[in-house]
Amino acid sequence: MKSPRRLLIGIIAAVVIIAVVGWGLSTRLRSPADEAARRAAPKASLITAAVERRKLVSSVVVSGTLQYGSPLPISLAGVVGGTSDLQRTTRAPRRGKLAEGAVLMEVNGRPVFALRGSVPMHRTITPGTRGADIKQLQKALRRLGFGGPTSGVFDQATIAAVTRMYRKKGYEAQQPTLTDRQSYDTLRKAVQTAEETLATEQKALDQGQDVLPLKVKLTNAKADLKSAERSLEEVKAQETTPEDDAKLTAADAAVRAAEEKLLTAEQDLAAARSQPTAAPGATPTPQPTTDTRLLEMRVSNAQADLEEARQAYGRILEEARQAREAKLEELRKGVRTAREALLTAEQALRQARQLSPTKLKVANAKKDLAAARSMVAEFARTFGASIPPGEVVFLPTLPARLQKAAVKSGQTVEKEVATVTSSTFMVTGSVEAAESDLLREGMSATIESDTGKTYPATLTAVGEKAKVPGEEAAQGAQPVLLTPTSMKGLKRLSGTTVTARVTVGATDKPVLVVPVSAVITAADGKARVRVEYATDQTRDVEVRTGLAADGNVEVTGALKEGDRVVVSSA
Numbered sequence: 001m002k003s004p005r006r007l008l009i010g011i012i013a014a015v016v017i018i019a020v021v022g023w024g025l026s027t028r029l030r031s032p033a034d035e036a037a038r039r040a041a042p043k044a045s046l047i048t049a050a051v052e053r054r055k056l057v058s059s060v061v062v063s064g065t066l067q068y069g070s071p072l073p074i075s076l077a078g079v080v081g082g083t084s085d086l087q088r089t090t091r092a093p094r095r096g097k098l099a100e101g102a103v104l105m106e107v108n109g110r111p112v113f114a115l116r117g118s119v120p121m122h123r124t125i126t127p128g129t130r131g132a133d134i135k136q137l138q139k140a141l142r143r144l145g146f147g148g149p150t151s152g153v154f155d156q157a158t159i160a161a162v163t164r165m166y167r168k169k170g171y172e173a174q175q176p177t178l179t180d181r182q183s184y185d186t187l188r189k190a191v192q193t194a195e196e197t198l199a200t201e202q203k204a205l206d207q208g209q210d211v212l213p214l215k216v217k218l219t220n221a222k223a224d225l226k227s228a229e230r231s232l233e234e235v236k237a238q239e240t241t242p243e244d245d246a247k248l249t250a251a252d253a254a255v256r257a258a259e260e261k262l263l264t265a266e267q268d269l270a271a272a273r274s275q276p277t278a279a280p281g282a283t284p285t286p287q288p289t290t291d292t293r294l295l296e297m298r299v300s301n302a303q304a305d306l307e308e309a310r311q312a313y314g315r316i317l318e319e320a321r322q323a324r325e326a327k328l329e330e331l332r333k334g335v336r337t338a339r340e341a342l343l344t345a346e347q348a349l350r351q352a353r354q355l356s357p358t359k360l361k362v363a364n365a366k367k368d369l370a371a372a373r374s375m376v377a378e379f380a381r382t383f384g385a386s387i388p389p390g391e392v393v394f395l396p397t398l399p400a401r402l403q404k405a406a407v408k409s410g411q412t413v414e415k416e417v418a419t420v421t422s423s424t425f426m427v428t429g430s431v432e433a434a435e436s437d438l439l440r441e442g443m444s445a446t447i448e449s450d451t452g453k454t455y456p457a458t459l460t461a462v463g464e465k466a467k468v469p470g471e472e473a474a475q476g477a478q479p480v481l482l483t484p485t486s487m488k489g490l491k492r493l494s495g496t497t498v499t500a501r502v503t504v505g506a507t508d509k510p511v512l513v514v515p516v517s518a519v520i521t522a523a524d525g526k527a528r529v530r531v532e533y534a535t536d537q538t539r540d541v542e543v544r545t546g547l548a549a550d551g552n553v554e555v556t557g558a559l560k561e562g563d564r565v566v567v568s569s570a
Contacts, residue, residue: 048532048564051555052513058505058549059445060438062480064429066447066490066498068401068421069483075416077121078389080107082177086412087390093405093418100398101144103169107413110391111171115140117394124389126382129154136394137387141165159385173385184376184383191372198365205358214352218345225338232331235324244320251313258309262302269295397422425490427457427482427500436462436478438504445482445502449493456485459502505547511554518565519545519553529555530566538566 080087091106098104103111117136125134135152141161142148146168148161159173166173176184240248272292390413400420407417427447431439443459461481482500484490518529527545530538546554559565 046532046536046538047567049515049518049567051559051561051563051565053510053561054513055510056507056513056547056549056552056554057503058547059501059503060431060435062427062429062431062445062482062500062502064427064480064482064498064500066425066427066493066496068403068494069424069426069481070397070422071403072395072400072420073406073416074104074393074395074418074420076107076112076390076393076413078124080112080388080390080413081110082174082180082386082388089407089409089411089413089417092407092409092411093402095402095405097423098395098398098400098402098420100140101165104393104402105407105417107390110174110388111166111169112390112417113165113169113392114398114400115392115394116143116396116398118396119394121389121392121394125154125387127154127156127159127384127386128381133394134158137162137392162387163385174388174391175385176383180383184379187372187376187379191369191376194365194369194372198362198369201358201361201365205362214345214349218342218349221338221342221345225335225342228331228334228338232328232335235327235331238324240320240324244316244323247316248313248320251309251316255306255309255313258302258306262299262306265295265298265302269299395420399423425484425487425494426460427484427498428479429482429500430477430479433478436480439480439502443502443504445500447482447484448499448501450496450498453489455490457482457500458485505549507547507554511546512556512559512561513552514555514559514565515567516548516551516553517567519543519555527555529557529559531559532564532566 076087085108087107089105089107090109091103093105098114100114100116102114104114105112115137117133117140119133119136121133123129123133125137130153132152134154135150137154138148138150138152138158138161141158142150144165146161146164148158149155163173269292272295401423402418403421404419405417406415406419407413439459439462441459441461445457445459447455447457449455459480460483463478480502482502514529519527520529521527526542528540528542531541532538541558543555543557543559546556548554
């Protein structure tokens with residue numbers, strides 16, 4: 001039997017439960033008027049945003065790929081090795097750093113060298129080759145320490161430098177093939193045969209009996225000419241002959257004898273004419289007169305003899321001169337005659353040889369020898385160590401990074417063999433044409449990875465300059481190229497998609513910023529914002545706008561940080 005106390009507690013609990021259940025039911029049951037009031041639209045209110053003070057940055061967002069810059073596909077300019085046999089890769093290109101002078105790959109066991117230069121490899125470089133590509137090769141050899149000139153000619157000194165480059169990498173420079181050596185030997189033997197033929201025909205021509213008398217005549221004519229010229233020179237060297245010298249000596253003696261005779265006669269005449277002189281104060285004694293006519297006649301005769309002797313000397317001298325001139329003229333004529341005889345003999349012998357069949361054989365033998373020598377010289381100019389067109393690849397920038405190999409060992413070489421890039425990263429992407437008008441080379445930018453980490457960068461190119469070979473921008477878009485300021489930490493992001501933000505404008509310091517939608521332009525053309533100063537109570541405030549970015553705009557006016565401006569009405 002239950003106690004009264006427990007009964008009382010049970011009754012109270014039942015009352016409480018009934019009261020709670022009744023209250024719950026009453027909260028869920030509403031009258032139609034209450035339900036209509038609950039479902040009515042709330043009272044309209046204003047949508048506002050706070051005025052902020054912060055730095056405002058305007059940027060253009062580029063979605064692109066981070067990769068190594070300046071990709072350049074590589075293809076070989078021709079065969080590797082001295083033959084055009086099937087070109088098969090024996091060592092494929094390997095990814096990684098590619099330095100100048102390194103072996104890019106092997107084809108048929110022959111190396112392909114990477115050298116720096118802007119002129120592409122386009123021909124086989126053989127001895128004597130000239131051009132800008134040769135000078136470029138020579139500069140590369142000097143940079144690598146192999147020496148050599150920079151003349152632009154593939155000479156022996158350059159060949160020696162190339163040989164050293166090949167030897168250092170464990171290869172041998174390309175030597176003439178067996179076919180080339182056989183061809184060179186055949187050409188040299190052809191020259192020897194032509195020389196022997198010419199000597200045989202020339203000997204037959206020189207010993208020909210039909211021209212022997214003419215050869216003797218020519219020899220005699222040459223001797224006669226030498227004799228005539230020698231006689232002429234001897235006479236020219238002598239002023240007078242021995243006979244003339246004897247006559248002149250006798251005539252000179254006669255002149256001297258006449259002079260002595262005249263002097264004696266003149267002295268006798270002078271003595272006869274002289275008279276004794278009386279002493280001073282004495283009376284002169286008369287003297288008999290001396291007859292001097294005989295003496296005067298002797299003087300006159302002596303003078304005549306002297307004049308005759310002198311004239312005789314002059315005649316002898318003139319006769320000697322005339323005789324010498326006549327002799328010289330006779331000898332000159334003899335020289336001319338001898339020369340004419342020599343020319344006649346030469347012409348007769350030449351004509352006789354031209355009419356001889358052996359002459360024609362000699363002429364043909366000379367032509368054959370000249371042709372054989374020309375062919376040997378032409379072949380020799382390109383004979384020796386050479387560089388096949390496929391054994392050197394010139395790249396504009398080295399060192400570079402080999403990004404991708406396009407062939408594997410055992411595959412044949414047909415088109416591209418690899419792709420190289422620079423050692424620096426770049427971000428390639430595109431933007432709309434309207435946004436590209438805001439971009440300028442050199443603008444600051446940031447690169448953001450998918451984890452949110454940022455890296456500083458610079459806008460390198462926009463438009464055509466930013467095009468990457470093998471990539472095309474979307475229709476109406478312009479390609480852009482950005483270069484990270486530092487390569488640190490980017491290697492793991494290579495090949496991934498990143499977001500780049502190019503800063504096209506920024507405020508120097510924190511400024512008041514409001515949403516662009518909060519700014520309205522009145523009928524007077526002035527910009528205003530509506531500031532809420534109490535609940536649903538606003539006033540218009542005139543402002544001046546500045547830089548806009550990310551849906552916000554810089555404003556100045558009777559505003560302060562924390563004010564709330566109306567963005568739109570509910």
